[in-house]
Amino acid sequence: MTKINRRDLIKWLGAGVVCSQIPVTGSLAFGSTSNHQSNSPKLVWIVLRGAMDSLHAVLPAFDGNLLVHRRLIAEPALEAMLPMDQGFGLNNNLPTLHSWYQQKQMVPVVAVASPYRQRSHFEGQDVLESGLFPLNQDNGWLSRALEATGKTGLAVSHSLPVSLRGGQLAGTWYPNTIPFAKEDLYQRLFQMYKQDDLLHDRLEEALNVRGIVGNSMNGNSRKFKALAEAAGTLLSHQEGPDAIMLEMGGWDTHDNQLPRLSRQFQELDSGLQTMRTSMGEQTWNNTIVMIATEFGRTVAMNGTGGTDHGTASCLFMAGGAVNGGKVQGNWPGLAKKDLYEERDLRPTSDIRQWISAALIQHWQLSTAQLKSIFPDITPARIV
């Protein structure tokens, strides 16, 4: 395993991309890693912040108790749902995910949870991203996976999210809302930074990323769809990262859940579709997309047409590298006696077991490598 340091890391962002107006110097030969073939296995990690209501996404149509707990919001969803196996249905606002399911490129995993059992969003997200319990906010599971494999990662974010903290192989990118300076200023800065290797390399790298994602991002939408599109482009680029992380907020539906979640699902779904298009089929065929949330929501509807913070939720895995088309995970049931603390969907597996299973298959992790990412986790068996 070659360990690349931060100075080498910039090469994958900086190397080889010729932007017409930017001087490309001879220092771009890139480095020690060999992860960058176009068919190298890619990972997309999407965190839905705010606790997505899995019971509204993957509907257990066979479980009569669903209507007992939440008739008002479940009934319309059940009527419109897109069928899957074992009597489950997918919310009709997720048509892209459903078409992938039909192509055997999507797996929903039901009743998963991180080891966290309180109900604070921030802690829940931190535990999910850290993958450690007790929590360490400065050490993320994806970062550990990169360190173990020498792969590189990128967060579409202003600053590094917990998932990618702790190592040396991850960077950030976010569309700039500030208007670009004139090309001439960058040119002159290049000249000025000749005496300063670090600044010179960083500027080169930054402008190259801008070249990859295109100027269209400037000042434009920072909606999930636009970010997902850019992520797809970056990921498929010859010098792109091996893993990319996206975040999407707006899932904390304490009220008025029906219309709100419809919009959320549509935005997520169309973003995923755009991402697949922008990365192209070749990259898609070597990609696993994992979509997770910090915890689920209460099984029963509250007084304001919404749901409150709960426990188990679902995980989606999709992509050309996924062998899908079947709902995974054990269903705990929705009878009152089966609920966690008599209110939430009971977790039947640890979300880290599924992430582990995906990593082992996709990145060919050894047992020792897996231990360095998730100590004490047994990978899930996909049936």
Add this chain to the structure above:
Amino acid sequence: MTNHLAVIATNRFGMGARDHEIKEAQSDPQGWLGTHLISPALDNSLPDSWAVINQYAEFRAIKNAEKSGQKPGNQNAMMAPLRRTYFQFCSDTLTRSISSEHSFSWRLLDFFSNHFSVSAQGGLMAPLAPTLEREAIAPNLFGSFADLLVAVETHPAMLIYLDNEKSIGPDSRQANYLKKKAKKTRGMNENLAREILELHTMGVNGGYQLEDIQELAKAITGWSVARPEKEEGHGFLFRERAHQPGQRNVLGKTYPDTGASQGETILRDLAVHPATARYVSWKLARHIISDQPPADLVDKMQEQWLKTSGNLKEVITVLIQHPQSWQIEQQKLKTPREFLVSVCRATDGVSPRKKNREQQSRMLVNTLTAMGHKPFGAGSPAGYADISSAWDGSDALLTRIDWTNRWVESLKKRVDPLTLMDTTLGEQMASDSRTIIGRAESRQQGLSLLLLSPEFMRR
């Protein structure tokens, strides 16, 4: 006479030279820095932590009423003042560090605010987090570290952020009551105790054991925050019923049960422990001087710490006077905050375009957010990482460039880049950079090049 040392005084220690600072510092740079060691003054017309807690309690009450359908309300409208308060606090610190004549003290405030990091996450913590530096850190910046430590650990922002306000001793009267009367058991929370030892005092390799964390956690059970309207007091409240009875043993020393002061006595001992002296001295030197601070500098600071029982003014004076603090070669890339503040100091403006104070404060905070250092946004009790590699990413650099370009375009005052070069960087400026700035196509471009030059971006 060369002005290298004055440039170091104003840039490495200070937050960037303003006006005539290089001239002022030139004859005695160390003496000049000595005059900075006074507590930074903040706008005391802004709300305090107790006002914030009350405001939030009102918001919750209305929200709950709304939930149970009693009366309609507008949550967003209710939250707006709390969010505005967050921006006001952040901008108060920023604008004052921009205009200050003692900018070294503001750097130190920034350092300790990050050392005792609290995150502005959620409705309450957003406006509450910034009150920690205002109320607990700024007033104690140049006194004894023990006073600073006690003020921080008993402040509502810290108690709530690290969950100590709900921590109940396993054998406390409250725990016994809960065991009998209610099904639910609430227990002790070790978060704050762990971070006190690991992050605030001795450091992760400081030599304490798991039992020390647990004993400290027990000692500070009952350290809580009063509930507005429902309880006496404002801010810190000692809940005797939640306090774990009995003596405690921390780092081999026994502390009798003296109630609220049991924890304080332990903190005061921790503040003068050699591991604490070492760890905090090292962090200070690393923050101010170099990512790899000279060993002798850290040794001397630690010695002074132990000799003066952790008098921060004395320890910082050692830092100022040590020859290895004054290496001519630039040592660190400025953090986003240092960069923003120093650009504003150099161009003598808080915001030339935005007249409205509200907009202005949002602009400053949003700029830092875009550069990856949102105020109180570290999201970890460890704070933002304190070495350059944590903020020297390519995206952050491009944001600096585009922002600076726009900033310069918006300046009303005509600023001559070559004059400014001398007042901000003096002889630090390499001749290559000088030439490139001199050849700029316009005054504006020259100014952007100056502010984005390696010499200005580093310190």
